[in-house]
Amino acid sequence: MPELPEVEVTRLGFASAIAGARIVSVRLGKPLRWPMGCDAANLVGQRVHAVRRRGKYLLLDLDRGLLLLHLGMSGSLTFAASAGEPGKHDHFDLHTSAGVLRLNDPRRFGAVVFAPSQDSPIAHKLLGKLGVEPLGESFDLAAFTAAMRLRNAPVKQVLLAGEVVVGVGNIYASEALFQAGIRPTTRAARLSRPRLARLHHAVRDVLTRAVAKGGSTLRDFSNTQGESGYFQLEAMVYGRAAQPCKVCATPVRSIRQGQRATFFCPRCQKA
DNA sequence: AAAAGCCCCTGGATGC
DNA sequence: TGCATCCAGGGGCTTT
Numbered sequence: 399m400p401e402l403p404e405v406e407v408t409r410l411g412f413a414s415a416i417a418g419a420r421i422v423s424v425r426l427g428k429p430l431r432w433p434m435g436c437d438a439a440n441l442v443g444q445r446v447h448a449v450r451r452r453g454k455y456l457l458l459d460l461d462r463g464l465l466l467l468h469l470g471m472s473g474s475l476t477f478a479a480s481a482g483e484p485g486k487h488d489h490f491d492l493h494t495s496a497g498v499l500r501l502n503d504p505r506r507f508g509a510v511v512f513a514p515s516q517d518s519p520i521a522h523k524l525l526g527k528l529g530v531e532p533l534g535e536s537f538d539l540a541a542f543t544a545a546m547r548l549r550n551a552p553v554k555q556v557l558l559a560g561e562v563v564v565g566v567g568n569i570y571a572s573e574a575l576f577q578a579g580i581r582p583t584t585r586a587a588r589l590s591r592p593r594l595a596r597l598h599h600a601v602r603d604v605l606t607r608a609v610a611k612g613g614s615t616l617r618d619f620s621n622t623q624g625e626s627g628y629f630q631l632e633a634m635v636y637g638r639a640a641q642p643c644k645v646c647a648t649p650v651r652s653i654r655q656g657q658r659a660t661f662f663c664p665r666c667q668k669a
Numbered sequence: 670a671a672a673a674g675c676c677c678c679t680g681g682a683t684g685c
Numbered sequence: 686t687g688c689a690t691c692c693a694g695g696g697g698c699t700t701t
Contacts, residue, residue: 400694400695401694401695403694404694431677431695431696431697454694454695454696468695468696469694469695470677470678470694470695470696471678471693471694471695471696472678472679472680472693472694472695487679503678504678504679504680505677505678505679505680505693505695506677506678506679507677507678507695507696508695523697524697548671549671549672550671550672551671551672551673555672555673558695558696559672559696560695560696567694567695568693568694568695569694570694613694614694615694616693616694617680617681617693617694618680618694619694636694656672656673656674657674657675658693658695659692659693
């Protein structure tokens with residue numbers, strides 16, 4: 399479910415409220431993608447200093463170490479003064495002095511992992527190969543161009559892989575490529591400099607606009623207050639197979655790349 | 670080293 | 686109503 403905009407909307411929804419709070423107790427439901435990596439008792443008593451985001455991971459800075467949260471495909475977080483009885487898919491509760499952070503994740507592709515430090519092996523394994531932040535200063539055109547030119551794979555899959563730039567998932571990859579007028583199947587290394595410049599801008603622009611709209615709610619995403627996002631209403635191609643392109647009315651085409659659906663306009667994205 | 674496939678899991682939509 | 690099949694905002698791991 400959640401790509402960078404949804405994760406960022408989630409972060410903004412509870413970061414300031416939880417900052418400074420002390421962990422009171424932890425409840426674990428069914429297993430997530432990995433074991434947490436420490437006893438729940440180890441977390442109790444620690445303060446949450448800040449909530450950062452790296453790619454699609456949320457990082458809770460604690461007194462000693464950090465908690466890495468990932469929403470997988472179907473995860474969402476809520477933060478409330480108090481939490482009722484956990485539902486069937488509520489698999490993690492972090493009870494703090496400021497409220498309860500609860501992870502709901504039906505498919506359980508998400509994760510909650512404790513890392514003793516930023517440089518610990520587990521943190522390095524999960525965060526070490528991530529590309530640059532598209533909304534940050536380090537996302538500069540020259541580096542983006544150089545990195546893309548080393549990749550021979552279809553540009554859509556290079557964006558999805560997250561090793562050049564993080565946070566672009568299945569919705570926003572199709573949307574950014576549409577905005578840039580680039581066919582998703584084109585090999586990244588074969589894109590001209592002007593076209594890479596358009597893509598560089600489109601990635602940042604699409605993600606920024608999506609954050610402003612509260613992200614996309616396709617089936618089950620909601621922010622920490624349980625509210626939907628609205629960016630999906632502005633999708634130009636994602637999920638619009640066979641419907642007319644909003645620019646030229648040509649039917650939007652759907653293909654599969656690496657077992658994921660890709661959407662594009664064959665006329666607006668000729669190559 | 671990069672690219673391509675394979676899974677993990679549950680639930681909703683669709684088709685017979 | 687029941688059952689089978691396909692599909693879904695991700696990404697680590699294994700194999701080419």
